[in-house]
Amino acid sequence: MKVSWAKKGLWLSTGAILGAFIVLTSSVLADNAKQPATTPSEKVISQLPLNELRAFVEVFERISKDYVEPVNDKKLLEGAISGMLSSLDPHSAYLSPENFKEMEEHTTGEFGGLGMEVGLEDGFVKVVSPIDDTPAQKAGVKAGDLIIKLDDEPVKGKTLAESVKIMRGKPGSKIKLTIVREGVAKPIVLELTRAVIKVTSVKHKLLPNGMGYVRISQFQLRTGPDLLKAIKKLEKENKKPLNGLVLDLRNNPGGVLRAAVQVADTFLNSGLIVYTKGRVKDSQLSFEAEKGDALNGRPMVVLINEGSASASEIVAGALQDQKRALIAGRNSFGKGSVQTLMPLNNGGAIKLTTARYYTPSGRSIQAKGIVPDVEIDRVKVEKLKAAEFARIKEKDLSGHLLNDTKSKSGAAKDKNDLDSLLANDFELYEALSLLKGMYFTQQMGVK
Structure with missing residues (x-):
């Protein structure tokens, strides 16, 4: 070669989408x-959109002072970074230190979870494909399925990373997925048991x-x-x-x-x-x-x-x-x-x-x-x-x-x-x- x-x-990674498995x-x-x-170089600094940055700082201050509950500054900034990347395309994403560490562990080909590749589409988690011999594949999850609920919690409004975090868990624990599938009139409810995926x-x-x-x-x-x-x-x-x-x-x-x-x-x-x-x-x-x-x-x-x-x-x-x-x-x-x-x-x-x-x-x-x-x-x-x-x-x-x-x-x-x-x-x-x-x-x- x-x-x-x-x-x-x-x-470089050519994995389909950041999700339950990377x-x-x-x-x-x-x-x-x-x-x-x-x-950043001086050239980059000179090209920064100052008016937009002032607006960003103003929004940050308003949220910090006026939001109904106290908000952690770190959480706000990480949310801003995540939003900046997710607005580009479905595959660009921010990995928090915790998520980055988990990704390093996944490179061995052994990890805990349900065993499917997922992405975000119209606010819902979309299954790109289930992985062979995993709880997802055995339960009948199919490529193209849209996950609308995790247990009884709606997916809409969550980031992909948040949804993935819910799907991960202790091997042996159960999770209920509510799925919308093309050609099927009613949502499908599947119960999966998390496992160590090899x-x-x-x-x-x-x-x-x-x-x-x-x-x-x-x-x-x-x-x-x-x-x-x-x-x-x-x-x-x-x-x-x-x-x-x-x-x-x-x-x-x-x-x-x-x-x-x-x-x-x-x-x-x-x-x-x-x-x-x-x-x-x-x-x-x-x-x-x-x-x-x-x-x-x-x-x-x-x-x-x-x-x-x-x-x-x-x-x-x-x-x-x-x-x-x-x-x-x-x-x-x-x-x-x-x-x-x-x-x-x-x-x-x-x-x-x-x-x-x-x-x-x-x-x-x-x-x-x-x-x-x-x-x-x-x-x-x-x-x-x-x-x-x-x-x-x-x-x-x-x-x-x-x-x-x-x-x-x-x-x-x-x-x-x-x-x-x-x-x-x-x-x-x-x-x-x-x-x-x-x-x-x-x-x-x-x-």
Whole structure:
């Protein structure tokens, strides 16, 4: 992986939205925390809007003196900082010293809570995506859900950080979420039990016909190396190289930019992966692939949906532009901005949007998302009852001859696996069908 940048030491997050779970590198936080906060230059001071600052001081004094109850000055100032950042975009935010410390703890991939990526929309908490094998996912929380109440407390009027703080809590304790879901007339009430969330970002499974399946739930520091290990395990189980791979990025909210680059680089031999552009030199980055395709050119299908955001979109966009994989599913979330974490002297930090990222062909997916090459609609396949289509067969006839050959257990297993896929995950079933077609086309030498 080749990277060019204007200044080393810039750390970026492509996680979908500051929320119940934030992914950043541990070394990001450590390196930045050591940097002393800088003082404004004379040029900046001379450009400050003095009339607006006078108004700010006047409002501060009025609240301090005249508000119905005494207000802590620190709370007022932190609220002003938070408001300044939240007025920019949904991803810029102020982290108090307490929240900043919690973020550092979350970089290990283990944390307490409900296990979902959230943001703020129209004053309500919006679920970007639930994380695999967490209380949120098990309770049936879905991408796009709007949380309007936490227990019996309305969300409207709270900051995202305040709502997230309520959702966190002691493992084993319960919380009630009232959710509004598109297409459902009445609000849905779900009770979740908080847990220590241990995120395994890479999971794998061998599919029929020597095809591999890798699921990446989010992009953490170790995701790139774990992906390579998963592919090697699949090949060992298959006893030969895989015939193809389904890379599942559905409901993946994003994470560390570097991890996304490593994942894309795993399947590319050369070429641009992603580049970023912003107002300052530090935000000009460009990442290129190095030689070494882990699949040696064998076909790939990447699954995405409306919950695939940010780092997921970087990977899908790079593999799509480089014509390395077929992208299947539904339009992705559409987060094409990059955030930089900037520690402050008070022990807190600001997470500031500093750049947009672009796919190799120069596409910005901001507010548009990645459009799949093959669209797969949401459907549920149900097996008809035998009585609905029953017909008499040879085996039902009295005195029929027995079959004198033994069935192959491998073929039977493959059929059972496919039946299970069709019933439980139609999108993956369709992806596997596409992959098989790509493999046979490749074997026939059709370009």
